[in-house]
Amino acid sequence: MKTKSVMIVGVGGQGSLLASKLLGRLLMDEGYDVKVSEVHGMSQRGGSVVTYVRYGDKVYSPIITEGEADIIISFEKLEAARYASYLKKDGKIVVNTQEIDPMPVIIGAAEYPTDVLSELTAKGLQVEGLDALTFAEQAGSSKAVNIVLMGRAAKYFDIPYDNWIKAIENTVAPKFVEMNKIAFNLGYNS
Amino acid sequence: MKKLMIGNQAVSAGLHDGGLGVVSSYPGTPSTEITEFLSKYDDIHSEWAPNEKVACEVAFGASLAGARSACAMKHVGLNVAADPLFTLSYTGVNGGMVICVADDPAMHSSQNEQDSRHYAIASKIPMLEPADSQEAYDFAKSAFELSEKFDTPVLLRMCTRIAHSQSVVETAAAEPAVLKDYVKNPQKYIMMPGNAIKRHPFVEERTNKLADFANDCIYNKAEMNSEEIGIITSGCSYQYVKEVLGDSVSVLKIGMPNPLPDKLIKEFASKVKKLYVIEELDPIIENHVKTLGIEVTGKEVFSILGEFSQKTIKDAFDLEKTESVSADSFIPARPPMMCAGCPHRGLFYVLSKNKITALGDIGCYTLGAVAPLTALDSTLCMGASISGLHGFNLARKEESEKKSVAVIGDSTFMHSGMTGLVNIAYNATNSTVIILDNSITGMTGHQQNPTTGYNIKGDPAAKVDLEALCKALGINRVKVVDPYDLKGTEKVIKEELSIAEPSVIISRRPCVLLKYVKHEKPLKVVSDKCKSCKRCMTLGCPAISMKDGKARIDATLCVGCGVCNQLCAFGAIE
Numbered sequence: 001m002k003t004k005s006v007m008i009v010g011v012g013g014q015g016s017l018l019a020s021k022l023l024g025r026l027l028m029d030e031g032y033d034v035k036v037s038e039v040h041g042m043s044q045r046g047g048s049v050v051t052y053v054r055y056g057d058k059v060y061s062p063i064i065t066e067g068e069a070d071i072i073i074s075f076e077k078l079e080a081a082r083y084a085s086y087l088k089k090d091g092k093i094v095v096n097t098q099e100i101d102p103m104p105v106i107i108g109a110a111e112y113p114t115d116v117l118s119e120l121t122a123k124g125l126q127v128e129g130l131d132a133l134t135f136a137e138q139a140g141s142s143k144a145v146n147i148v149l150m151g152r153a154a155k156y157f158d159i160p161y162d163n164w165i166k167a168i169e170n171t172v173a174p175k176f177v178e179m180n181k182i183a184f185n186l187g188y189n190s
Numbered sequence: 191m192k193k194l195m196i197g198n199q200a201v202s203a204g205l206h207d208g209g210l211g212v213v214s215s216y217p218g219t220p221s222t223e224i225t226e227f228l229s230k231y232d233d234i235h236s237e238w239a240p241n242e243k244v245a246c247e248v249a250f251g252a253s254l255a256g257a258r259s260a261c262a263m264k265h266v267g268l269n270v271a272a273d274p275l276f277t278l279s280y281t282g283v284n285g286g287m288v289i290c291v292a293d294d295p296a297m298h299s300s301q302n303e304q305d306s307r308h309y310a311i312a313s314k315i316p317m318l319e320p321a322d323s324q325e326a327y328d329f330a331k332s333a334f335e336l337s338e339k340f341d342t343p344v345l346l347r348m349c350t351r352i353a354h355s356q357s358v359v360e361t362a363a364a365e366p367a368v369l370k371d372y373v374k375n376p377q378k379y380i381m382m383p384g385n386a387i388k389r390h391p392f393v394e395e396r397t398n399k400l401a402d403f404a405n406d407c408i409y410n411k412a413e414m415n416s417e418e419i420g421i422i423t424s425g426c427s428y429q430y431v432k433e434v435l436g437d438s439v440s441v442l443k444i445g446m447p448n449p450l451p452d453k454l455i456k457e458f459a460s461k462v463k464k465l466y467v468i469e470e471l472d473p474i475i476e477n478h479v480k481t482l483g484i485e486v487t488g489k490e491v492f493s494i495l496g497e498f499s500q501k502t503i504k505d506a507f508d509l510e511k512t513e514s515v516s517a518d519s520f521i522p523a524r525p526p527m528m529c530a531g532c533p534h535r536g537l538f539y540v541l542s543k544n545k546i547t548a549l550g551d552i553g554c555y556t557l558g559a560v561a562p563l564t565a566l567d568s569t570l571c572m573g574a575s576i577s578g579l580h581g582f583n584l585a586r587k588e589e590s591e592k593k594s595v596a597v598i599g600d601s602t603f604m605h606s607g608m609t610g611l612v613n614i615a616y617n618a619t620n621s622t623v624i625i626l627d628n629s630i631t632g633m634t635g636h637q638q639n640p641t642t643g644y645n646i647k648g649d650p651a652a653k654v655d656l657e658a659l660c661k662a663l664g665i666n667r668v669k670v671v672d673p674y675d676l677k678g679t680e681k682v683i684k685e686e687l688s689i690a691e692p693s694v695i696i697s698r699r700p701c702v703l704l705k706y707v708k709h710e711k712p713l714k715v716v717s718d719k720c721k722s723c724k725r726c727m728t729l730g731c732p733a734i735s736m737k738d739g740k741a742r743i744d745a746t747l748c749v750g751c752g753v754c755n756q757l758c759a760f761g762a763i764e
Contacts (some may be wrong), residue, residue, distance in 0.1 A: 003433075012526065024356055028194050035322075036356040038196065039298060045557065045633075046732055047526030060433035062322075062355035062426070065501040067512025078521065085516035102524035106735045107562050107727055113519035123515045142746060 001032075003056035005064045009083045010075025011100050012049045015146035018171065019073070020051040022150065026167040027055040030159055037062040048079055048102075073153050075145060076100050080127070081116040087125060094153045096132035096145055128152070135186040141176075144183035151187025161188070195359045197352040200323035201262075201290060202227035204330025206234060207364040211257030211285065214239045214248035216605065217634040218264030219299035220353040221292035225262050226637075229646045233367065238637055238646050241572070241605040242267035246274045246289065253287040253343075254379060256370035258334045262290035265306045266571065270606070272309065275343075277381050279313045280389040282341035282396075285370055286334030289315075292348040295470045295497035299633075301552065301569065303495070305471035310345050310448035314393050316400050317345040317448040318409055321428045323357040325445065329409065331362070340396055340403075347447065349470065351426040351497065401449040409445030412458050416440055420462030422455065422475055422486075427468045427498055434503040450478045459484045468492050468503070528557045530733040531709070531749035533628055533699035536673035537597070538565040539729055539753070540680045546687070547594040549582060551575040551602050554632040554701075558597070562730045566597070573598070573606030576623050580610065583619040591620040592687050595695075598623070601631035601639040604654065608663060614692050615664025622686045622693050623665075626673075627656060629700040636704070660694040667693035674699060676756045702749055710750025715741045719762035726754040726763065 006023065010016045017038060024036040032055040039049055052064045066085045072093045074080035080095040087093060095117065104110035113119075121127050130152055136144040147168065154164055165181060172180045195203065201224045205213070212235045215225040229236040239245035245261040252259035263271060268291045275289070291309070294300040310317035318333060320326040326348070333344040377385050404410060415437045423431050424444040431441060442458040444450065459465050459479070467476040467488040476488035491506050492498065504511070528535050538558040541548050542565040550556055550566035551574065559566040568578060575596035583591045598607045603625050614621045631637040638644040643653035660668045669686060671679045679697065686693040700707050712733075720740045727734060733747035734754060741762070743754075755763045 011524065021356075024194050028192070028358060034194060034356070034358060036194070037351060038354045038356070045526035045554065046524075046529065048524040059357070060429040061500050062351055062357070062429065063499055065499045065512070067514035068500075078524070081517045081519065082521050082524075085514040087514065089513055089515075101732075101735050102522050103527050103561070103730065103732070104522040106732065107730065108724075108736060109561075110520065110522035113517070113521065116517050116519050116521075119517050119519060120515070123517075125515055 001056045003054055003059050005069045006053040007064055007069045007072045007083060007086055008051040008053065009072060009079045010049055011079065012045055012047050014075045015143060016049055016051050016075060019146040019150055020053055022167050022171040023053050025171060026159060026163060027053070029167070030163065032056060033059045035059045035062040048082060050083065071153060071156050073149050075132075075149065077117060078102065078112065081113065081120065084120050084125060092126045092128065092156060093120070094128050094130070094149060096149055097129040098131070098133045098145070130187070130190055132187065135190065136183055139183035139186055140179040144180055147180045147183040148187035151184035152190055154188055192358055192360050194356045195323045196223060196354055196356050197320065197323050197326040197348055198223035198354070199227045200326035200359050201330045201346065201348065203359070203361055204327040205260050205288060206231050207361060208331040208334045209258045209365040209367045210234050210260055211367045211369065212249065212252035212259045213237070213261065214245040215262040216240070216242045216245050216267060217631055217637045218267045218292070219634055220294055220350045221262045221264045221267070221290060221348065222634045222637065223353070224290050225646070236646050238639060240640055242271040243273060246271035246278075249287055249289070250274060250278055253283045253285045254372070255284070256372050257285045258287070258367060259285060260288040260290060263292070264300065265291060265293045265304050266300065266302065267291070268306050268309055270572070275309065275315070276313045278343050279315050279393055280381055280386055281379050283337055283343055284372065286337035287343040288330065288333045288337065288346055289343055290346045290348065292350070292353050293471070294350050296350070298350050301571065303471065305474065306345070306347055307447050307474045308472065311474070314397050315343055315345050315448070316340065316446065317347050319347045319425050319445055319447050320352060321425050321443065321445070322352065323355070323359045326352065327359050327361060329445065332408070340400055342396060349425055397449055401452065404446050404449055404451035405453040407446060410451050410454055411443050411445070412454065413441045413443065414461065417462055419464050419466070420458055421466045421468055422458065422479065423468040424475065425470065427470055430498050430500045430503050431468055433500045434509065435507070444475060447474060450475065452482060455479055456482060456484070466491070468498070470498055525560060526557060527560065527730065527732055528554065529702055530731055530747040531702035531751040533673045533697070533702065534558060534626055535563070535729055535731065536676055536753045537624065537626065537679060537697045538563045540676060540683060541565045541595065544680070544683070545593070546683070547582070547590065549575045549578045549594070549596045551596070551598040551607070553599040553602055555597060555599055555626050560730070562728050572602055573610055576607050576610030577613060579621050579623065580614045580617065580619050583621050594622070595683070595687070596621065596623045598625055599632070600625060600627040600629065600641040600656070601637075603656075604640050608659070611660065611665065611694070612663050618692070620690045620692055622683070622695065624695045624697055625656060627696050627698040630704060632701050636701070656696055665692050665694050667691055668696065669693065670696045670698055672699055673697045674751055674753060676753065702751070710752070712743065712745040712748035712750055713752065713755060713763050714743050714745070716762050716764060719760050721760050721762070723759070725757050725759065729754055729757065
C-alpha cells in the first residue's frame, strides 16, 4: 500500500498529541508501518501545532509537505486554512469550526478570516466542518474535542469501529474512557 | 515486542537494555524525553543536574567507578559540557559512557542551528547518528560496547525529527547492568600535563582504529542500485532520499558521522557516475569527501539552512511537483505566547510600562519579547542575562544601572546564573537582577530542579533557598515580590533600581500550569462599564480580546489571576 498521510493541526494545548498517539498506535495494531512526528517545546505555548501521521507498507519520511496530505484533521478553523496547502487535490479536511483568536487578532493587528472555510470549499477542497466543542461539552468535557474529531474522521480509515473503541481504551486514562467513548460516538454519528 | 516510540524513548530503552547504571542530564528540547523515560526505570539512577557540564561530569564519575553511564542534552547544552568533553576524550572510560546530544535544525525550540558533529571531530570522539527509532534503540544499546571496546565516550546525535518522531521499535533482551572493578589509574585519569601528553597519542591511534572500524560496522551501509547516481546521506535526510528516490539511486547511509569511513566512501564513489552528499546543516560529510579528492555535489544544491523534507529532494532532482490549493485570505500567524495567568506577564508588564531595559535569558519568559509586551532587549544563552547586565552597566554606568535589569528563571539561575551574580557582587556594579521563580523548569515541560524541593522522580529533595543563596553570593539586598501584584512589584523594582547597590528581586509565583496551582474563578467584563480604552489589551493575555468594540474575557482560558483587573480604570472587570 502506498503511504497515506494524515495531518493533525490545532492550537498548542488542544490535545493533538493524544490524538496522534491514539491514531499511531491503532494503525500499528492494524499491521501498518507507522511514523508520527510531533512538535514539542516552544511551539506548544498556545502556538500553531502540527502533527504528522503517516502509514503504509513502509514509511520513510516522518513529515508531510505541501500537496501530500490525504486528510487534515484540524482542531480549529484558522489552522485548517493555514495548512490547507498541504492537502492533496482529492484530500479531505475535517475541521472543528471553533475560532480561537491568535495574538495578532487579539491585539487588533489582524482580522480573523471568518469565512475562510467557504473560501476553501469554493476552491474545490472537500471541507467538513463540525462544532466539535459543543459535542465535546455534551460528552462531558471541552477537552474531548480531539476524540470527537477522531470519531468524525474515522470513516476515512479502513479500520473497524470496534478497534477504534479498543484504541481509546488503551490510550486514554481509565477514568476518562467512558466520556471519550461518548465523544467518539458523537463525532462518528455526526 | 513491537512498540511505537519517539526516538528519544527508543534511546532511553536502548540505553537501559544496554546495561545503563547512571544517567544525569539537564532538560533541553529536543533531548528532554530521553532522561524522562529513563527516570521510569527503577534499576537506573536518574537525575536532573543543574547544568550539562555537571551532568557530563557525573556520567564521567559513574563511568570511572565502573558503571555504564549516560547524559543527555540539547545541542547548545554540549557547549556547556564541552569542557569535560574534550578531556574525556583523553581519559577514556571504565564503564561505557554515552553522551546524547540533540540538534534542532530549523530551530523549532532553540536559539541557534549549530551542528554538533563539529564537536565529535574537534574532541576526537566517535559519534553515532540514528535515522529512525529502531536505529535509535539499536545504536544506543550498542554504543556501550563501542565505548568500552575503544576506551572512549560515544556521542549519540539526535535531531528534532528523529527525537520527536514515533516509529516502530522491536526491542531485544536487556543486558544486566554490571559494575566493573574500579582500579586507581593516575596515568589514565589524572589529566595533568605529564599524563595527558602520553594520552594524546592514544587518542590519535584510537581515531585511526575507529576509522578502520567505520569501514566495516553495523552503522554505515551501502545500498547499491543505480550506477548513475550515488547519494551519501545520514539521519533524517536518508528517509527523505528513500521516500522520493527509493531504489532508483544507490545510497551510502552514514550512521557513524565521526570518524567517517574513507574506504567505504571511496568504493561507493567509484561505483557511481554522479555523487551527491545530502546532509542537513553544515557540510561535514561533503568536506570530508572532498579531502579524499572525490568530486561531489552538496551544499550548492542542498541548503546549509534549516531542515530538509521530501520536497528538498524533489526540487533538487526536478521531479513532479505536487499540486496544492491555499486560501487567499490573509492567515494571521499564531506564535507561541505566555499562557493566561502566567506569572511572568505581570512582571513584564511593569518592565514594559516603565521602559526598563531588560536583558533576558532562556525559558518560557523569552516570550516576554513578543508584542504587545516587547519587554526584552536581549537573549543569548543560559545565564547571559546576569553577566550581560553587568557588562552593560560597566559600559553605560549609572545611566543604565538606574533603568536596566536582568530577568532569569529559577532553573536557568541554577544552571549558570549564579556565577554571573557572584561577578556582579565581586566586581561591583549596581545591577538589579530579577529571578522569575515559578517553581519549575517550564518551557521544556515541567522538570524539577534544585529550587523546587523535588527530584526527577517527584520525591522530596533538598531545596535551595534562593534568598539565602543570593545573600551568600554577596548580594545584600534580596526582595521578594508577587508578580500578580502590579503595584507592589512596580514599587520594589523602582526602589531597587534607584539604590546604588547590587540587588536581587525574586518574582515568585508558581507556573499556572502546575497541577497543584488552584485557579480562581474566571473574571468577566461588565460591558456597560467598558470604555473600550484597550488598556487590558496591553497585557497580551490570550484570554482577553475585543469583540464588538468591548473587551471580552474567554472563561475557558481565564484563571482569574486578576492582573487585568488592576489595570482597568473603570472597574469594568470583575
